[in-house]
Structures are given as structure tokens and as C-alpha cells.
Amino acid sequence: MPAAQQPSKAESTRAAILGAATELLSEHGVRGVTVEAVAEAADVSLGLLYYHFENRQDLIRAALAEALDHYAYRRPPQELPPAERLRTALSQHVGVTTEAARQDRVYAEAMRAAAFDTAIRPALARTLEGWNGGMTRLVSAAVPQLAEAHPEAPAETATALTALVDGLQQRVRSSLLPAERGLELLGLATEAVLAGGPSDAG
Amino acid sequence: MPAETEKPPSKRDRILAAAAQVIGERGLDAFVVKDITARAGVTPQLTYYHFPNRQALVRGVFQYAAERAPSVNLLHLDREASGYEALRSALHAEFDDSPEVRDLNLIWNEVTALPIEDPELAEAVQRATERWNEQVTIGILRGLADGSVETAAAPQAVAELLTALVEGLSQRWLAGLITPDDARRTLDVVLSTIRRA
Numbered sequence: 001m002p003a004a005q006q007p008s009k010a011e012s013t014r015a016a017i018l019g020a021a022t023e024l025l026s027e028h029g030v031r032g033v034t035v036e037a038v039a040e041a042a043d044v045s046l047g048l049l050y051y052h053f054e055n056r057q058d059l060i061r062a063a064l065a066e067a068l069d070h071y072a073y074r075r076p077p078q079e080l081p082p083a084e085r086l087r088t089a090l091s092q093h094v095g096v097t098t099e100a101a102r103q104d105r106v107y108a109e110a111m112r113a114a115a116f117d118t119a120i121r122p123a124l125a126r127t128l129e130g131w132n133g134g135m136t137r138l139v140s141a142a143v144p145q146l147a148e149a150h151p152e153a154p155a156e157t158a159t160a161l162t163a164l165v166d167g168l169q170q171r172v173r174s175s176l177l178p179a180e181r182g183l184e185l186l187g188l189a190t191e192a193v194l195a196g197g198p199s200d201a202g
Numbered sequence: 203m204p205a206e207t208e209k210p211p212s213k214r215d216r217i218l219a220a221a222a223q224v225i226g227e228r229g230l231d232a233f234v235v236k237d238i239t240a241r242a243g244v245t246p247q248l249t250y251y252h253f254p255n256r257q258a259l260v261r262g263v264f265q266y267a268a269e270r271a272p273s274v275n276l277l278h279l280d281r282e283a284s285g286y287e288a289l290r291s292a293l294h295a296e297f298d299d300s301p302e303v304r305d306l307n308l309i310w311n312e313v314t315a316l317p318i319e320d321p322e323l324a325e326a327v328q329r330a331t332e333r334w335n336e337q338v339t340i341g342i343l344r345g346l347a348d349g350s351v352e353t354a355a356a357p358q359a360v361a362e363l364l365t366a367l368v369e370g371l372s373q374r375w376l377a378g379l380i381t382p383d384d385a386r387r388t389l390d391v392v393l394s395t396i397r398r399a
Contacts (some may be wrong), residue, residue, distance in 0.1 A: 029316055031231065105316075112315040114377035115308060116229045121378050128379055160391040164363065167370030174314055175324070176331055177366075185363045188355050192395040 014052045017042045021063035026102040030109050033060055057117070064113065065123035067106045073134055074100065082141035086161075087190055089138055093165045094172060094186055095179040104169055111166075132159050143194050157193050164189050214252050217242045218266040225263060226305030230312040235259065257320050260313070264323060267309040268330035272296055273368065277341045285345025286397050292341065293389060296368055297375055297382035307372050315373065335361045342396070352398035360396060367392055 020041035024033050035056050039049045053059040076088035092100045107127060114120040135158035139146065146153040168186060171177035220242035225233045235256065239249045253259040268274075272295035280288040296307065314331075318324040338361035345351025353360055371385040380388075 108315055108373075111373045111377045112312065114379070115311070116232075118378060124377060125379055128374070156388065156391050160367070160388050163370035163374065163388055164367045164392070165370070166373060167366035167368070170315060170369060170373070171331070171366060173316070174318055174327070176314070176328055177362075181362075182366075185359060185366065188359055189363050189367075189392060192355075193392060195395070 010052075013042075013044060013048060017044060017049055017052055017059070018063055018066050021059055022067040022106070025060075025063055025067060025109060026106050029105065030060055030064075030113055033063065035059065060113070061117065061119050064106065064110045064120055067103070068110055068123040068127045071103050071107065071127050071130070073130070076138075082138065083143075083194065086135070086138040086142045086194075087187065089135065090161055090165050090190065091183055091186060094168050094182040101173075105173070108166075108170065108173065128162075131162050135159075135162055139194075160193060161186075161190060213244060213248060214262075215266075217244060217249055217252060218262055221259060221263045222266060222305045222309060223301070225312065226301065226308045230260065230309075257323070261320070261323050261326055263309055264313050264326055264330070267306040268326075268333075270306055271310070271334065272298070272303060272306075273365075274334055274337045277337055284350035285341060285343075285348050286350035286393075289338070289341040289345060289351075290390070290393055293338075293364065293368055293393070294386045296372065297385040297389075299382055304376070308376055311369075311372055311376055314369070331365070334365050338364055345396075350398055351396050353396045364389075364392065 017038060021033055021038045024037055024041060033056070035046060035049055038059065039046050042049070049059070053062065073089075074092060076085040078085075080088060093104055095101060107124075110120055110124050110127075114124050132155065136155045139158045139161070140154040143154075143157075146157060165186065168177065168182040172179050172182045217238065221233075221238045224237045224241060228234075228237075235249065236246070238259075239246050242249070249259075253262055273292045276292040276295050277288060280291065283291070296303070298304065313323065314327055318327060335358065339357050342351055342353075342357040342360055346353075346357065367389060371380070371388055374380045375382060375385045
């Protein structure tokens with residue numbers, strides 16, 4: 001049978017190893033990803049793992065890229081008014097019990113690792129672009145006047161909001177801030193930047 | 203503790219300064235104590251005397267970085283500027299590619315990015331974050347008093363929000379995704395909402 005007709009055994013082994021590694025990543029972070037644990041979870045020998053990945057760093061890079069490239073944003077319901085869609089989209093990332101939290105943990109791990117390993121940056125940059133791009137569309141829909149004032153304004157506003165979410169999420173994840181307080185602060189900032197001036201939210 | 207105070211304090215600080223550099227270069231998971239000792243030009247015994255284990259060293263370095271954070275220290279120096287401008291330049295000063303500032307930010311980011319396992323370190327981070335929020339709150343109050351800041355929100359909430367935003371931007375800057383200038387511009391989007399027109 002010609003090799004091209006089915007996903008090769010090597011490909012499916014590689015996929016199984018990557019799957020196990022990304023699973024461990026979102027559960028225990030980069031520190032929890034040891035070659036032994038991944039080999040065991042993927043049910044392959046260490047020798048086979050090293051056939052596919054040169055070393056632990058190579059495996060972590062591939063797993064982070066794999067997880068980041070499959071980062072799935074949950075779109076807020078279409079029937080909500082635009083400003084409400086924006087708030088919903090942002091707030092799903094502040095909190096530790098949400099579905100998004102697992103993916104966000106991997107994103108945070110990648111962010112931290114990228115400071116020392118430039119090979120991780122391209123996948124991370126794509127994820128951030130997607131995150132900013134999605135929020136830019138929601139900001140534009142929520143406040144059409146922003147783009148009229150300045151074509152770059154919706155993107156700048158969206159970037160500020162996603163950076164704030166990243167910061168709040170980090171504090172919630174590290175138990176430095178209760179999730180409810182994080183959401184309250186996010187609401188405050190969202191009102192202020194959408195109003196495009198001094199906040200009059202109480 | 204007499205034994206502690208008899209030691210020249212500069213030795214301990216020299217170790218911490220070296221540790222800040224080494225951790226800034228290699229990260230919290232990969233740094234080697236021997237490199238720190240060598241860079242500080244002190245004996246391993248002296249390092250061990252001040253920091254009996256890795257956790258103690260990490261706590262020391264975190265404290266060292268937190269005490270030197272530009273936005274905590276610069277806020278009160280600029281007496282001439284309006285409260286808003288003093289606040290803005292102090293927060294802007296966090297984004298700087300010079301090794302000293304970058305290392306301090308990296309250490310803070312390394313410690314706070316993920317759940318903190320050492321309870322003593324977690325407590326130190328909590329205290330440092332509170333202190334940072336307090337200092338920024340004082341900056342906002344100064345702006346409210348001199349009329350350069352306007353906000354209907356509680357100053358404490360605005361401060362918390364600004365420091366969280368700085369952390370979010372700092373991550374992106376340290377990860378090489380944005381430049382310090384990008385970070386400042388984005389910070390201004392939120393800061394400008396409390397500037398009195």
C-alpha cells in the first residue's frame with residue numbers, strides 16, 4: 001500500500017505524543033511536561049519519543065505551537081447587542097473555572113517561555129493577532145464612532161482591552177485577585193474606553 | 203539581629219543584583235546559583251548564609267525587583283509635573299529595554315505569570331502588588347487634587363486596573379511581541395480616559 005494513502009504510522013504517533021504533551025501543558029504547565037510523563041501518557045517508548053522530538057525543549061515548542069494554533073475563541077451569541085457581545089467575549093477570559101481558562105493557561109505559559117525562547121514567538125504572535133483582531137471587530141460594532149474619529153482607534157482600544165484581560169487573568173490565576181473583582185475592573189475599563197472619555201461609570 | 207546588621211549590607215545587595223541579572227537572562231526555572239555567586243564575586247558560603255535555599259533566593263530577588271520598580275519609585279519624585287503627567291511618566295518608565303529595567307520586569311513576570319507554589323512568596327507578591335496599587339492610588343489622588351485627573355470611579359479601582367494593564371502589556375513586551383513604545387501607546391488609551399480635558 002502506498003504510504004501516501006493513509007496517515008502514516010509515524011504521523012499518528014507524532015500526533016499522539018503532541019496530544020499528550022498539550023494535555024499535560026494545560027493541566028500542569030511547562031514544568032509538568034517531562035519526556036517521561038509524555039511518553040507514558042502517549043503510550044510510546046522514550047526511544048520513539050526521541051525519534052520524533054530531539055529533546056524536551058523541541059517537544060515543548062511543538063506542543064505550545066500546536067495548542068496555540070488550535071486556540072478556539074468562543075464567539076458570544078449573535079443576538080446580543082454589540083457592546084454586550086464585547087463584554088461577554090472579554091469576560092470569559094477572566095476567571096479560573098471557565099472553559100477558556102485551560103487554553104489561557106497555555107497562552108500564559110507560552111508568553112512566559114517566549115521571553116527566553118524566540119522560536120515560540122511566531123505561534124504566539126498569531127494567537128495574539130487573532131485575539132486582537134476579533135476584539136477589534138467587536139469594538140467597531142459596539143462603537144462605530146471610534147473608527148470615524150480615527151481609523152486605528154478600534155484596534156488600539158481592542159488591544160488595550162485584551163492586554164488588560166491578560167493582566168487581570170494573570171492575577172486571578174495567581175490568586176492575587178478574586179475573579180469577581182477582576183470582572184468588575186474589566187467592566188469599568190470597558191465602559192471608559194467605549195465612552196472615549198472620562199468614565200462616568202460609578 | 204546583630205549578626206545580620208554587622209555584615210556590610212552591600213554584599214547581600216551584590217548577590218541580589220547578580221541574581222537579578224542571571225535570572226533576567228535565563229529565567230526562574232533555568233538559573234544556576236553558581237552563576238550568581240560567580241557574578242557577584244562572593245563565596246558560595248556567603249550566598250548560602252544569606253539565602254539558605256533556592257526559594258529564599260527567589261523571594262529575595264522578587265523583593266529586590268519589587269522595591270526597585272520604576273512606577274513605584276518615580277511617582278513621587280516629579281513634584282513639578284501635574285499629577286496626571288507624573289503618573290503617566292512613572293507608568294511609562296516600566297517599559298524600557300535597558301537591562302536593569304528589563305530584568306526587574308522579567309523577575310516580576312516570572313514570579314507572577316503562573317500560580318505561585320511557595321506560600322511565603324505568594325504572600326510577598328500579594329504585599330508588593332498592594333503596595334504598588336497604593337502608590338498608584340496616591341498618584342491618582344494627587345491628580346484629582348490638582349485637577350489634572352477626572353474620574354467618577356474609585357481611585358483604588360482605577361489604580362488596580364492600571365497596574366493590571368501594565369502587567370498585561372509587560373508580558374507582551376518581554377515575550378518580544380510588542381516594543382516598549384507600543385506598550386506605552388496602548389497604556390495611554392486607558393490613561394487618557396482619566397485625563398481631565
